[in-house]
Every structure is written in structure tokens, then in C-alpha cells.
Amino acid sequence: MKIAVDFDGTCVDHIYPAIGMEVPLAAVTIVDLIKAGHAIILYTMRSGEHLVAATNWFSQRGIALHGVQVDPDQAKWTTSTKCHADIYIDDRNFGCPLIQIKGYNGKCVDWKAVRATLLPKSK
Numbered sequence: 001m002k003i004a005v006d007f008d009g010t011c012v013d014h015i016y017p018a019i020g021m022e023v024p025l026a027a028v029t030i031v032d033l034i035k036a037g038h039a040i041i042l043y044t045m046r047s048g049e050h051l052v053a054a055t056n057w058f059s060q061r062g063i064a065l066h067g068v069q070v071d072p073d074q075a076k077w078t079t080s081t082k083c084h085a086d087i088y089i090d091d092r093n094f095g096c097p098l099i100q101i102k103g104y105n106g107k108c109v110d111w112k113a114v115r116a117t118l119l120p121k122s123k
Contacts, residue, residue, distance in 0.1 A: 001086040002071055003033060003118075004043035006109075007054045009091035013104040017050050019057055024101065025111035027061045032119055039066035043083045043090075089114060 005011065011027070013020025030040055042065050046054050051068070058065055066072070067083075074084040089109060090096060097113035100106075 002039045002041060002066065002084065004041045004083050004085035004088045004090075005030065006088075006090035006092070007042065007044040007046060007057075009106060010089060010109045011057065013101075013108065014106045016046070017053075019053055021104070023104075023108040023111060025115065026109070027063065029111045029115050029119070030058075030063055031061070032115070034064065036119060038118075039071075041065065041067040041069075041071055041083055041085055043069060043085070043088065087118075 008014050008016050008020070010023065011030075012022055034040060040063065042054060042058065044051065044054055055065065055068055069083060070081070071084040074080070078084070091098060091107060091109050097110040098107040099110040101108055
């Protein structure tokens with residue numbers, strides 16, 4: 001599957017424009033999703049230098065992104081600016097599992113629940 005992943009509140013705490021603390025299990029789950037054959041697309045409201053900082057966050061964790069803001073394959077069949085993905089993991093998505101982490105500025109994606117859904121053999 002192609003999975004679009006938001007950044008603030010999903011991979012890190014909300015302290016935009018800075019990069020917040022990593023949401024527990026975010027990076028390791030994304031790595032495991034890639035190992036399971038999924039393609040990860042960073043899909044965020046960040047732009048310019050703030051988008052570069054977000055892409056660097058992934059690089060620093062050894063996470064190879066399939067795309068940034070769009071699925072690079074979608075230009076073959078559409079000119080839409082909406083990112084094509086099978087799943088969108090975003091703290092603002094209706095129904096996305098969320099947790100409140102002590103010391104964080106808001107609710108964040110519950111990556112343990114994501115793992116249980118998308119990587120059912122994970123612990």
C-alpha cells in the first residue's frame with residue numbers, strides 16, 4: 001500500500017515551526033511498514049525550510065520516503081495536487097487512533113494501534 005503520513009502531531013509533537021519530540025513508536029513503525037513492502041509518502045502542511053526540516057527528520061532515522069507531498073507515480077494518470085495514497089495517517093483524520101502523551105502539546109497518533117492494524121504480527 002501507499003501510505004501518506006502527516007508530520008506534526010503524527011510523527012512529532014506539535015511545536016511548529018520547530019520539530020517536536022518524536023511520538024513514541026512513530027519512526028520504528030514507519031521503518032517496519034517499509035520493510036513490510038509499503039511505500040511512505042510525507043504529506044504535511046509544512047513548506048519551504050520547514051518541509052526540508054521534516055524530510056531531514058526522516059533521513060536522520062534512515063527512513064527512505066517514496067514521495068513528499070505527492071505520490072511520484074500519480075503524475076502518470078492525474079494532474080491533481082491531492083496526494084494519492086491508500087491510507088492517510090494523520091492526527092487530524094477522523095477515526096485515527098490518538099493518545100495524549102504527558103508533556104506533549106496535544107493528542108498524537110497512537111502508533112501502537114497503527115502497528116496492531118497494519119502490522120498485525122507486531123508487538
